[in-house]
Amino acid sequence: MTTPTHELGFGGELIRFAIERTTRRKTVSIAVGYDGVRVLAPSDMDDAHVLDIVCKKGPWVLRKQAAYRELGGTPIQREFVGGETFHYLGRAYRLRVVQDADAITTRITARGTALIAPVLPDLSPMLRRAAIRSALRHWYRDKAKERFPERAKIIAETLGIPRPPIYVVDQSKRWGSCDARGRIRLNWRLVMAPVSLIDYVIAHEACHILEHNHTRRFWRSLETVMPDYESRIHELDRRGFSYAW
Template identity: 70%
Template sequence: MTDAARHSIVFGGEEFAFLIERTTRRKTVAISVGFDGVRVLAPSDLDDDSVLGIVRRKGPWLLRKQAMYRELGGQPIAKEFVSGETFHYLGCQYRLKLIPDETAVMTRIIAKGSNLVAPVLPNTHKSIQRAAVRSGLKQWYRTHAAQHFPARARMIANTLGIPTPTLKVVDQSKRWGSCDARGCIRLNWRLVMAPMPLIDYVVAHEACHILEHNHSRRFWRSLETIMPDFEDRLRRLDRMGHHFTW
């Protein structure tokens, strides 16, 4: 049995509204954050004050998670992976075109003009076909991301006057890029769908973290020095990002 009551807290100047959903099946409190907000699952015998205290203690974590989802620009676009759907690559629109092919053991995407052609086995169940096309598109994008991203990293590293960083193309659904303490930059393969100026913004942002491992004034000055319009690029990425996060 599950019941729910609406609550909210303010932490770090931001308000988090959520439902406390109670169930007899839980022994501890579980908190999740997604594009649709914060969800709190609690044992049915735990009082509101105790649950709210746990949520408040998770305030810094909630802020970080919410920032990650905000970075991606909103709810992902639902895709059916059928002929006629629009997909983006380097800011340009392409139409998906499924082609029946008896020899298509795997769906390997081919770009032809303004189309992304997906050979698929005929007479297969729609759910299996969709999964095959999605997998093929993901591999196609990852391959092209690995072709484009290193050159952008070299260019921006030269501008900053630092060695070219190690770069990895990764599958991270909640952020566009990251930079670890060793200076390794990880970029979300989905970023290759964006126009090149927006790709350069993310690369520059992460490259500047090699110099400054925080968001201090020195960090923002470094970014502004090599990319005076970075704020405009960030706003554009915020507006467009949800188109790239299927």
Template identity: 70%
Template sequence: MTDAAQYSIVFGNETFTFLIERTARRKTVAISVGFDGVRVLAPSDLDDDRVLGIVRKKGAWLLRKQAAYRELGGQAAVKEFVSGETFHYLGRQYRLKLIPDETAVTTRIAARGSTLVAPVLPNGHESIQRAAVRSGLSHWYRAHAIQHFPARARMIAEILGIPTPTVNVVDQSKRWGSCDSRGRIRLNWRLVMAPMPLVDYVIAHEACHVLEHNHSRRFWRSLETIMPDYEDRLRRLDRMGHQFIW
């Protein structure tokens, strides 16, 4: 069970409002920044003052992340789900094309060259048509994530010398991936839109948590050993990530 309480901290001219979410499963404080704000996970037995002290020490980092999101517009991508829009798959650009189809009870996406074809019922209400296309795209991306992610996790696990972790493809807006205390990895299906080197970065990051359940020096050394350019990949994901959130 997770408890949560809201707090605000001011750094410079910026005010950060966030929830401290408490859970008995955590041993350390974890801070993440996403398009929807700051998230703080803390152990159930750590008092508020100590948690807030840890957050304050991350002030400069929080400001840098906030500035980066502001430069990107600070918002997830806005999609209309109409013909001509650009979508990404493993870093490549695809154009969406809606095709009228009297038999299209559900919209099933198909890739043809650099086009994502979406059959839709003709003369349908625009909002219903867009919802159908969005749903179809979500299913298409999720299916391809399920196809690719476990194989990449197996490859990275072999390099690390650990058993192949269980990989679950999930729908989450605040993070690209996570690893629980039993070594099970959860990956956001939207990650399959990113270039494969960035997919591998997220999987490697989470796989290293099978060895180290925190961001200790040993954790970062493990990650650097198997992926010396992980910092560059992380920066690329930070710059590009907003394109994949809709």
């Protein structure tokens, strides 16, 4: 990432970025990622024009930055090979890759503290990793579909509301969301976290059924159902990046 040379302030928050020039572009492109804000601009466009465009996109950039902060730091680069550690409900499991001539499809099974991944013996390393990655994603999603509704039922009872519909989704930048109809969408990666952190995300989204925005009423509702929610937020911030692959 190029060293930031520009700063723009929005409501007390700063957007830091450098302008990267290229002859291959005719318009300005703004990308937000784990490594910051990247601004690509045509080589013949002056800085003032570029800054004006970034300023107009400021609210969008801040929303993107907030979404990435929700998941914590930079995702861990996974190799999907035997011996790697993966988590489920906060507990560590060691990946065990087993060559199996009958394993037409790789399916993960848990045995003790191991996640068993059978693969065909003649697969290339690249195809083997792809098969294991896909199998792990399916396994985690299936577990999330089992666990999340159970936890949502308990939290809904505490709040005194009907259990909301729960959807397990693939969201790379958010742990959860709640729409205007009270439907809660939860990132399947959250099932890697301890139950206390899963409960926090569900409680946060369930409170949005009572109050859509982050008003005082919202935070009072969350504190009622979860007095230690602030410590759980900090814990999720600390751990979250390790689940983002």
